[in-house]
Amino acid sequence: MPQIFVENLEKRFRVAERKAGLWGAVRGLVHRRYREVEALHEVSFSIEQGELVGYIGPNGAGKSTTIKILSGILVPSGGRCEVNGLIPWENRIKHVAHIGVVFGQRTQLWWDLPVIESFELLRDIYRVSPADFTRTSDELIELLELSPLLDVPVRQLSLGQRMRCDLAASLIHQPDILFLDEPTIGLDAVAKLAMRSFVQRQNKERGTTVLLTTHDMDDIEALCTRLLLINHGTLLMDGTVKDLRSDERRVLVDFEGVPQLSAEHASFARERNGSRVIFRVRGRVPEFIADITAHYSVHDLMVEHPPIEETVAELYRKSVR
Amino acid sequence: MDRVANALGLYFRLASQSVRAQLQYRLSFVLTSIGGFVTTSVEALGVWALFDRFGQLGSWRLAQVAFLYGLVNCVFAFSEALARGFDIFGKEFVKTGNFDRLLLRPRSTILQLAGHEFQLQRVGRLLQGIIVLTWAIVVLDIDWNAGKVLLLIFTMVSGVVFFYALFIFQATLSFWATESLEIMNTLTYGGVETAQYPLAIYRRWFRRFFTFVIPLGCISYFPAILIFGIEDPLGTGVVFQALSPLAGYLFFAAALGFWFFGIRYYTSTGS
Numbered sequence: 001m002p003q004i005f006v007e008n009l010e011k012r013f014r015v016a017e018r019k020a021g022l023w024g025a026v027r028g029l030v031h032r033r034y035r036e037v038e039a040l041h042e043v044s045f046s047i048e049q050g051e052l053v054g055y056i057g058p059n060g061a062g063k064s065t066t067i068k069i070l071s072g073i074l075v076p077s078g079g080r081c082e083v084n085g086l087i088p089w090e091n092r093i094k095h096v097a098h099i100g101v102v103f104g105q106r107t108q109l110w111w112d113l114p115v116i117e118s119f120e121l122l123r124d125i126y127r128v129s130p131a132d133f134t135r136t137s138d139e140l141i142e143l144l145e146l147s148p149l150l151d152v153p154v155r156q157l158s159l160g161q162r163m164r165c166d167l168a169a170s171l172i173h174q175p176d177i178l179f180l181d182e183p184t185i186g187l188d189a190v191a192k193l194a195m196r197s198f199v200q201r202q203n204k205e206r207g208t209t210v211l212l213t214t215h216d217m218d219d220i221e222a223l224c225t226r227l228l229l230i231n232h233g234t235l236l237m238d239g240t241v242k243d244l245r246s247d248e249r250r251v252l253v254d255f256e257g258v259p260q261l262s263a264e265h266a267s268f269a270r271e272r273n274g275s276r277v278i279f280r281v282r283g284r285v286p287e288f289i290a291d292i293t294a295h296y297s298v299h300d301l302m303v304e305h306p307p308i309e310e311t312v313a314e315l316y317r318k319s320v321r
Numbered sequence: 322m323d324r325v326a327n328a329l330g331l332y333f334r335l336a337s338q339s340v341r342a343q344l345q346y347r348l349s350f351v352l353t354s355i356g357g358f359v360t361t362s363v364e365a366l367g368v369w370a371l372f373d374r375f376g377q378l379g380s381w382r383l384a385q386v387a388f389l390y391g392l393v394n395c396v397f398a399f400s401e402a403l404a405r406g407f408d409i410f411g412k413e414f415v416k417t418g419n420f421d422r423l424l425l426r427p428r429s430t431i432l433q434l435a436g437h438e439f440q441l442q443r444v445g446r447l448l449q450g451i452i453v454l455t456w457a458i459v460v461l462d463i464d465w466n467a468g469k470v471l472l473l474i475f476t477m478v479s480g481v482v483f484f485y486a487l488f489i490f491q492a493t494l495s496f497w498a499t500e501s502l503e504i505m506n507t508l509t510y511g512g513v514e515t516a517q518y519p520l521a522i523y524r525r526w527f528r529r530f531f532t533f534v535i536p537l538g539c540i541s542y543f544p545a546i547l548i549f550g551i552e553d554p555l556g557t558g559v560v561f562q563a564l565s566p567l568a569g570y571l572f573f574a575a576a577l578g579f580w581f582f583g584i585r586y587y588t589s590t591g592s
Contacts, residue, residue: 013588068589073424075585089585097427108422112342121338124331125426 054224100170160191335436357445391454396480406437411495418590479569536568
C-alpha cells in the first residue's frame with residue numbers, strides 16, 4: 001500500500017444561490033435555491049513515502065479540497081482515501097499526529113502569542129517530549145533563522161517571517177508527511193528561495209513526503225520530480241515535469257534588418273517584432289537553424305524551452321467543461 | 322488516568338493563555354464586568370419590584386423566586402465563561418474556516434474549544450447571582466442537612482453542564498447555518514429568564530417542554546423544591562426531585578453526540 005492512496009475521490013458541495021441586492025437577499029430567506037458544485041470528480045493517485053509531489057491547477061480547481069480531505073478536515077462525498085493506512089476523517093486524531101500542514105493563506109499559530117509560546121503550546125498539543133522538542137526546535141530555529149523572531153507576537157511578523165514560523169510549527173512533531181498549500185504565495189524572491197531549499201532539505205534528509213500546491217511553476221521546476229495537474233475537479237495529468245515539456249522549442253532570432261521570410265519559414269513564426277522573430281519548432285531544431293542561417297543574415301540567435309506556464313495554461317484551456 | 326491528566330493539563334494551559342490575553346486589556350475587563358453586574362442587577366430589581374407591588378406570585382414568596390434566580394444566574398455565569406469557545410463558534414470558527422486549525426491538531430475538538438477562551442467578564446453576573454442567592458438562603462431559613470447541601474452542589478454542577486450543553490447544541494447548528502442562530506438565544510438567555518420563576522406557574526405544554534425536551538426544570542425548580550422542603554404543586558415526589566439534576570448530564574451527553582454527528586457536515590471555506 002502506498003503511503004497516500006486516493007481512489008475515485010468525490011466531493012460535492014451544496015451552494016446556496018444568492019440573488020444580487022437587498023431584495024435578492026430577502027427572497028433568499030423565503031425561497032433558496034441550491035446548486036451542487038462538484039469540487040472533485042473521480043480523482044485517483046497514490047504517493048509513495050519520500051516523494052516530493054507538486055499539485056497544480058487554476059484557482060478553484062480542487063487542490064485545497066484534496067488537501068483538506070487528505071488531512072482529515074473534510075469528509076469526501078465518495079471514493080476511498082488512506083494515508084499511512086488510516087482513513088483521515090475517521091481516525092482524525094491518530095492521523096493528524098503524523099502529518100504537518102501549512103496553509104499559505106492562513107496561519108496555524110496563535111495570533112497574539114510570541115512565536116516561541118506557540119511552539120510550546122504545540123509541543124503540549126502534540127505531546128512531544130521535552131528532549132525531542134528541544135532538539136527539533138533548536139534545529140528548526142537554526143535552519144529557518146528564527147532566533148530574532150521568537151519573542152515577537154505572530155501578528156507583528158511580516159508574511160515571509162510568518163511563513164517560516166508556520167513551516168517550523170508544522171514540523172515540531174516530526175511528521176512523516178507534509179502538506180503545503182500555496183506555501184510561497186505572496187513571498188519575495190529571497191523568502192521563496194529559502195522556503196524551497198528548506199523543503200527540499202526536509203524531503204532529502206528526513207525522507208518526509210511532501211505534497212505541495214502552488215501557482216508558481218518555478219516552485220515546481222525547482223522542487224518536484226512528480227506533478228499532478230487538476231482542473232474542474234478532474235485530474236488531467238500525473239507525470240514528471242519532463243512530460244510537460246514537449247519537444248517543441250522556441251527559436252528566437254535577431255536578423256540583420258527586417259527579414260523577408262519565405263512562406264515555409266513564416267509558417268513557423270509565432271511572434272514578429274521588427275528584426276526579431278520567435279519561431280516554434282518541433283524536433284529537427286539544428287536543421288531548422290542551419291536552414292535559417294543559410295537563407296538570411298542572422299545577428300543573434302537563442303533556443304529555449306517554451307515557458308512551462310504556457311504548456312500548463314494550454315492544458316487548462318483544453319480542459320474546459 | 323494519564324490521558325485525563327494530560328487533557329486537563331492542556332485545558333489549563335489554553336485557558337490560562339486566554340486569561341492572560343484578557344488581562345492585557347485591564348480597563349476593558351473591569352468595565353464589561355461592571356456592566357454585566359449592573360445589567361443583571363436591574364433584572365433582579367425588576368423581580369423585586371414585581372413582588373413589592375403584588376406581594377406574592379401565587380403561593381410563591383419573593384425569597385423562593387430569588388433562590389431560583391440566584392441559582393440559575395450563578396450557574397449560567399459559569400457556563401458562559403467556560404463555554405465561550407462554543408458560543409462564538411459559528412462566527413469565529415465556521416464562517417472563517419478557522420475550525421480547520423483545530424481539526425489539524427491531534428486533540429479532541431471539544432477540549433480545544435473548551436480551552437479557547439475562559440471569559441473572565443462573566444464575573445459580573447456571577448457576583449450578582451451569589452449576592453441574590455445568599456440573601457435568599459438567609460431569608461428562607463432552610464432546614465439544612467448534609468443531603469441538602471450535596472443536592473445543591475450536585476444541582477449547580479448539573480446546571481453548568483446543562484447550559485454548556487446548550488452552547489454545544491448552538492455551536493453544532495452552525496455547521497448547517499452559520500448565521501441564523503438567534504433562535505438558540507431563546508433557550509440560553511430565555512432559559513435563564515424562564516428558570517428564574519417557579520416552573521409551576523407556567524402552562525402545561527411549556528412545563529413539559531422544559532422538563533422532558535430541554536430539562537431546564539431539572540436543574541433548577543425540582544431540586545429547589547426539595548431544598549425548600551415544601552410540597553410540589555406539580556405533585557412530583559422526593560426521589561424525582563433529588564435525581565432530576567441527572568438530566569443535565571444526560572443532556573450534555575446528547576449534545577456531545579450531536580456535535581460529533583455535526584462535525585461531518587463541516588465544509589470549511591475556499592482555499
